Amino acid sequence: MMKKIVLAMTLLSLVVSFTAAQKKKPIKQVQVTAREIVNQPTGKAYKIDLTRKGTIYTLADGIDFSRVNVRTAKGEMTMADLIKKSGKSISGKLRVGMTSDVRTQKLNLTQVGGGGINFSCQNLVCVCTGDIDCQDLFTTGQCGDIAICYEDGCICLRI
Numbered sequence: 001m002m003k004k005i006v007l008a009m010t011l012l013s014l015v016v017s018f019t020a021a022q023k024k025k026p027i028k029q030v031q032v033t034a035r036e037i038v039n040q041p042t043g044k045a046y047k048i049d050l051t052r053k054g055t056i057y058t059l060a061d062g063i064d065f066s067r068v069n070v071r072t073a074k075g076e077m078t079m080a081d082l083i084k085k086s087g088k089s090i091s092g093k094l095r096v097g098m099t100s101d102v103r104t105q106k107l108n109l110t111q112v113g114g115g116g117i118n119f120s121c122q123n124l125v126c127v128c129t130g131d132i133d134c135q136d137l138f139t140t141g142q143c144g145d146i147a148i149c150y151e152d153g154c155i156c157l158r159i
Contacts, residue, residue: 027101028055034062045069045078048096050146056097056105070096072146074159086125086148086155095149099156102147103138107131109152129153 037046048057048070059068065079083090095102109131119128119137126143128134134154137143144158 025054027097027104030055030057031060032057032063032068033060034064037063037067040067047071048079050096050098053098053101056095056101059094059096061091061093070146072159082146082157082159083148085159086127086157088125088127088155090148090150090155092151095147097147098145099138099143099147100145102149102154103135107134107149107154109134109149109154124158126156127153128155 032046032048040046046068048068049055050070050072059065059079063079065083068079069076070079070082079096095105095107109129118130118133119126121127121142124144126137128137129152134149137154137156138147143156146157146159148155148157
């Protein structure tokens with residue numbers, strides 16, 4: 001009987017330690033202001049690193065996206081070029097991060113339309129509108145690694 005109790009306690013402690021080891025680190029939120037971009041030395045861009053999970057960048061309204069470089073697993077490009085690849089015209093405040101990080105956040109997006117499926121994927125880009133539809137999209141497996149969210153929707157890119 002004592003051996004069974006010791007065995008059960010050992011198994012329980014292993015389960016607890018594995019569960020504790022698997023707890024996710026909180027997502028780091030980085031606020032990027034227009035002033036930070038303007039204050040970059042001439043010829044030097046602000047860098048956003050999307051090669052590792054764990055950080056979401058919030059770019060303030062009024063930022064010159066051509067002065068922000070985004071590093072991805074496939075290389076580096078300006079934020080302006082990344083947005084251009086999406087085929088969508090985006091301005092205002094943006095949140096940029098890995099899709100796996102963005103989908104864990106409450107986005108507080110303006111809901112567009114009267115319900116139903118409000119996301120679509122074409123070529124390398126998926127677009128969604130509103131919190132519910134964006135969360136639906138992020139869980140479909142159709143998204144690429146990079147997500148860009150704006151006032152009423154998000155774009156995810158497979159680049």
